[in-house]
Amino acid sequence: MSFDTPLYLCGPLREPKQMLADQQYSGHTSIHDDDMAEKLGFRAGPIEGPTHFSQFTPLLVEIWGQDWFERGCFSAHFQNMVVEGEQVRAFVERPAPGATRVRCWAEKADGTPVLEASASIGDAGPSLLDERMARLRPPERLVILADLQVGMTGAEEERVRMDADQHMGELYPFSLNQKLERITENSPWYSQADVSPWGRPIIPLEMVSVLAEYSSKQAAFPVRQPVIGLFADQEIRMIDGPLLVGEDYLIRREVVALSESKRTESYWVRSRIYSADGSQLKAEMLLNHATLKHSYADYPQA
Template sequence: MSFDTPLYLCGPLREPKQMLADQEYSGHSSIHDDSMAEKLGFRAGPIEGPTHFSQFTPLLVEIWGQQWFEKGCFSSHFQNMVVEGEQVRAFVERPAPGQTRVRCWAEKADGTPVLEASASIGAAPGESLLYERMAKLRAPEKLVILSDLHVGMKGAVDEKVRMDPDQNMGKLYPFSLNQKLAGITENSSWYSDGSRTPWGRAVIPTEMVSVLAEYTSKDAEFPVKQPVIGLFADQEIRMIDGPLLVGEDYLIRREVVALSESKRTESYWVLSRIYDASGEVLKAEMLLNHATLKHSYANYEAEAAAL
């Protein structure tokens, strides 16, 4: 007997932790600070979107095993913010034999959507939810905060990065990997004990790849007008020759690949390519939609009117 009924994997309800209350963003508090979030019209400081990626890892490893760490791609559009104390559950479509891409989503305990995503293994660049979303973007009519950016703009320098277990990851991420592992929703010995992994080194969790990739982002010197508050609206983490390893040196090159606008935001989409220390072997990529809030920029109305 056979059925056409779609089946899904789901994980348990989890309460992700807020670790960015002390984040400093371009010299001021970020949206993850409760008081700043309230000023901007949000209930409280939200938990950072990629925090939720960890809940998907056990489900995707169940489907694809070790390959997930080596060439998996998680491509996510964030839908609703989560604050500490709220519970979240991850869902993944169960693939048919040979299927290399599945639909994923996360919900709060009451069913409120948190994110929608695609997960794929070994797919070519561009074959993901975010690249499909990016292809549908309309050119912005006029940009104020991002008026000095253009598609194709490259970061100012090649950025050298690494993540050691007890290394504080800077003003954007004022914590270490070990501190994150103390509160991560889904922990694994692979994240801390290299002798337990197939690569002989501890693996950087998917949500911490975002931290590694943003650690030196200011060095790109993209000319975004300040002060302004931003948030992550879309994010994709793609392993090409993975995984990324704890205590390993990497080099990052960045490029603005799209600009977009909504009623409330101006967005710049940055592709960060993560290479080995030599800069010759591409290991991973992160696509990130930085959405800047128009009303957080004091001169927005005046400058927009002058255009």
């Protein structure tokens, strides 16, 4: 007898750690600072969204094996913030034989949704964020982002790398080794060249976000300041992965969408990560930077 009942994998409850309490940008602390978060109406500084991506990696490797690190795509919409001390569990729907895309989600211990996502391998068609972007309506009025345009590119090509003990700057005030001491799902592939299938330690999925944003200030997108922002949607796609610790890369950025909600103005940036000489596309990150309207002092009242 066979059934058409959808089945899923789930991981254990984990307590992700807050590592951005000291984050700074544009001369002020971020939403991840407890005091700043409370001023904006949140009960505490949230844990950064991509921190939760690590909980999915063992489940996706169970499905697709080593191929996940080389050609995998994780595409997430963040639903509710998590603060340190709360527990989170990751879920992945088991794919049908031959399927190249699966539904994923994360919940707090009490069932509160944290994120919804798609995970896919290779050329699997539209991702969750491709579908969300296709439904975006043109913004009626932009104030914070009035000087941005779709198609705008970064002011320069950015050269980046991530060494194991490299401090990742004001945006990410820690190193990879410090992250690995607190990451929810560690692997020797992240730190030991002799056991990595690629002969080098690889950058964990959540730290690809750190690498991609490390030099983002150089893009000089004209966002009006001071303003507080957060990640609302994020996709990380490996094209010729994985990305390697201690390897030089080149990043090119482009604004691919602008949107607006009652509380936010958003600019969606696609960051393409190339080999150091710029000839080979290795990975991409799509990030919806949502800026909070009420954090901008001169925002017009409706």
